[in-house]
Amino acid sequence: MGMSLQQIVFGVLSIISIISALGVILSKNPVTSVLCLIVTFFTIAGHYIMLNAQFLAVVHIIVYAGAIMVLFLFVIMLMNLNAEIEPQKRNWLKYAGAISGGALLLVLLGALREAEVTPLQSGSTEIGLISNLGKTLFNQYVVPFEVSSILFLSAMVGAVVIGKREA
Amino acid sequence: MPVQYYIFLSIALFCIGVMGVLMRRNAIIIFMCVELMLNAVNLLLVAFSKMWADAGRVDAGGAQIFVFFIMVVAAAEVAAGLAIIVMVYRNSQSVDINIMNRLKN
Numbered sequence: 001m002g003m004s005l006q007q008i009v010f011g012v013l014s015i016i017s018i019i020s021a022l023g024v025i026l027s028k029n030p031v032t033s034v035l036c037l038i039v040t041f042f043t044i045a046g047h048y049i050m051l052n053a054q055f056l057a058v059v060h061i062i063v064y065a066g067a068i069m070v071l072f073l074f075v076i077m078l079m080n081l082n083a084e085i086e087p088q089k090r091n092w093l094k095y096a097g098a099i100s101g102g103a104l105l106l107v108l109l110g111a112l113r114e115a116e117v118t119p120l121q122s123g124s125t126e127i128g129l130i131s132n133l134g135k136t137l138f139n140q141y142v143v144p145f146e147v148s149s150i151l152f153l154s155a156m157v158g159a160v161v162i163g164k165r166e167a
Numbered sequence: 168m169p170v171q172y173y174i175f176l177s178i179a180l181f182c183i184g185v186m187g188v189l190m191r192r193n194a195i196i197i198f199m200c201v202e203l204m205l206n207a208v209n210l211l212l213v214a215f216s217k218m219w220a221d222a223g224r225v226d227a228g229g230a231q232i233f234v235f236f237i238m239v240v241a242a243a244e245v246a247a248g249l250a251i252i253v254m255v256y257r258n259s260q261s262v263d264i265n266i267m268n269r270l271k272n
Contacts, residue, residue, distance in 0.1 A: 006168055014176050021180055021203060025187035030195055037199050040180075044206055047173075051217045056231055060209075063238050068202065068245050075249050076195060079256055097189025105182035109175065117170045118218060125220040127228045136228040137235070148239045155243035159250040 006122060009050060017043035030076045038069050051120075053128035173214035180207035194252050194262045198245075205241050209234045 003011075016039065023036035041064045048057035126132055137145060180203060187200030216230035252262060259266050 021183045053213045094190050101186030108178045119169045121221040127220040155246045159246045162250040
């Protein structure tokens with residue numbers, strides 16, 4: 001049975017995203033971790049496009065690659081961190097962390113392997129287009145939208161207050 | 168294409184994030200792993216949104232709105248969290264998470 005183009009693209013994107021996600025947690029240099037995470041975010045944006053969520057893909061790239069990761073990179077370079085002063089956990093703690101993460105992986109895989117879900121159609125849907133999402137957002141979710149603006153304002157004020165030197 | 172593939176990919180990304188939180192001591196890396204876990208959940212929500220849209224549901228866009236709000240909260244969280252990390256670094260010249268032990272006494 002041949003693989004469809006969709007499955008090939010999915011496979012390539014998934015392999016890249018998992019390898020770069022492993023790079024985030026395994027690399028000793030924080031800057032390398034940030035770059036790996038940016039690669040992961042771009043592959044996730046590719047998945048969004050494959051799932052007909054075009055608006056979310058664009059927002060994802062703008063917010064994560066454009067704002068959040070730049071902020072991370074900025075902080076890391078400001079602190080001048082490098083691999084030499086990187087704090088290391090004791091070895092058995094690392095193994096314990098890896099084993100418990102792997103156990104969680106196994107439990108989730110085992111629990112959801114038999115889940116009854118309908119397969120995705122290869123045709124495209126209109127649901128992720130900005131006009132449809134905008135209608136949903138401003139018809140059904142106006143109040144959460146406004147509340148999130150207050151959340152942003154408080155986060156902004158909080159960041160400034162925390163970052164201020166000795167108030 | 169089975170939606171199971173997306174479930175497995177999301178589980179893998181989420182568990183990599185969990186491993187990172189448990190294995191590393193650098194506060195910034197731990198923070199990045201939290202972002203990775205949030206993104207795994209977002210990917211799963213978008214896959215289920217596609218699944219419901221294929222099934223003909225008109226309200227399947229709600230999941231994508233939910234993803235949108237998760238992104239909003241993540242951005243706010245990063246702004247406040249990085250400010251806290253910078254403050255800790257300024258006071259102790261380190262981003263080691265074990266520094267937080269001092270809060271105990």
